[in-house]
Amino acid sequence: MVDFSIEPGALNSSLAAPALPTGQPVDYKITARNVSVFYGEKQALFSVGIDIPDRSVMAFIGPSGCGKSTFLRCFNRMNDTIASARVKGEILVQGKNIYGPDVDPVQVRARVGMVFQKPNPFPKTIFENVAYGPRIHGLAKSKGDLEEIVVKSLQRAGLFNEVKDRLDGEGTGLSGGQQQRLCIARAIAVSPEVILMDEPCSALDPIATAKIEELIDELRENYCIVIVTHNMQQAARVSQRTAFFHLGYLVEEDTTDQIFMNPKDKRTQDYITGRFG
Ligand SMILES: Nc1ncnc2c1ncn2[C@@H]1O[C@H](COP(=O)(O)OP(=O)(O)OP(=O)(O)O)[C@@H](O)[C@H]1O
Numbered sequence: 653m654v655d656f657s658i659e660p661g662a663l664n665s666s667l668a669a670p671a672l673p674t675g676q677p678v679d680y681k682i683t684a685r686n687v688s689v690f691y692g693e694k695q696a697l698f699s700v701g702i703d704i705p706d707r708s709v710m711a712f713i714g715p716s717g718c719g720k721s722t723f724l725r726c727f728n729r730m731n732d733t734i735a736s737a738r739v740k741g742e743i744l745v746q747g748k749n750i751y752g753p754d755v756d757p758v759q760v761r762a763r764v765g766m767v768f769q770k771p772n773p774f775p776k777t778i779f780e781n782v783a784y785g786p787r788i789h790g791l792a793k794s795k796g797d798l799e800e801i802v803v804k805s806l807q808r809a810g811l812f813n814e815v816k817d818r819l820d821g822e823g824t825g826l827s828g829g830q831q832q833r834l835c836i837a838r839a840i841a842v843s844p845e846v847i848l849m850d851e852p853c854s855a856l857d858p859i860a861t862a863k864i865e866e867l868i869d870e871l872r873e874n875y876c877i878v879i880v881t882h883n884m885q886q887a888a889r890v891s892q893r894t895a896f897f898h899l900g901y902l903v904e905e906d907t908t909d910q911i912f913m914n915p916k917d918k919r920t921q922d923y924i925t926g927r928f929g
Pocket residue numbers: 691696714715716717718719720721722723734736
């Protein structure tokens with residue numbers, strides 16, 4: 653279901669996120685070529701290609717079942733965890749093919765973190781939720797190092813001030829919005845290059861959603877962020893580029909302003925004006 657529909661051109665410039673600066677060489681973090689995904693016999697994604705710039709937010713939009721999450725999961729090999737799923741094509745993260753024979757998917761998932769629709773903290777303390785990844789990946793040399801990583805990650809996720817007096821409290825005892833920021837802190841703690849977000853606000857109220865959107869805007873200074881959202885106003889607010897998918901095809905990808913104000917394809921126009929979804 654589409655949450656909002658908006659007329660092309662109805663977005664004023666203060667609502668839309670600023671476009672990427674032009675005239676500068678673009679630094680692509682992710683490059684996908686001819687990516688097709690099958691679940692058993694069924695093909696869910698058809699030869700999709702895209703270049704995703706670093707230090708920016710790319711939004712994936714499109715009607716339910718069009719393949720947004722399937723494509724997102726290709727970027728950190730999460731589809732490997734689905735027995736029937738098969739991925740064809742090439743995906744480079746920072747120039748390296750993440751489906752290469754020598755590549756460990758666990759390492760890929762540390763480089764390419766993921767935040768899910770429903771906040772999913774571990775049943776551990778707030779501190780341990782964030783410390784777990786750096787510890788298993790050997791990123792801290794000492795206890796002091798680990799504490800510093802935890803504090804910095806919580807600060808970057810905009811959560812530290814709210815939890816600093818209860819770091820030994822259960823992560824699952826936080827509000828939904830706080831849990832989602834804890835999951836973002838957990839993703840950041842292993843110093844990823846990319847953060848994938850699959851409808852990160854769909855279980856949150858408007859205030860918690862606004863906080864996550866602010867956080868996304870801050871994080872993009874340092875990360876490549878790819879977000880799947882059904883909420884087109886959210887896509888317009890947080891992203892610099894938007895890709896529209898339909899029935900397993902990437903129909904159109906461009907600056908977010910262009911997609912919402914002047915889409916090239918009629919299917920994009922029909923979708924963003926709420927004619928289907
Ligand atoms: N684990 C799975 N096993 C079999 N088919 C799947 C699986 N996951 C997704 N699919 C199918 O693949 C297609 C794309 O699904 P996907 O979840 O990627 O779409 P989506 O655009 O993210 O949808 P939504 O917006 O509803 O989350 C759909 O037809 C879906 O039914």
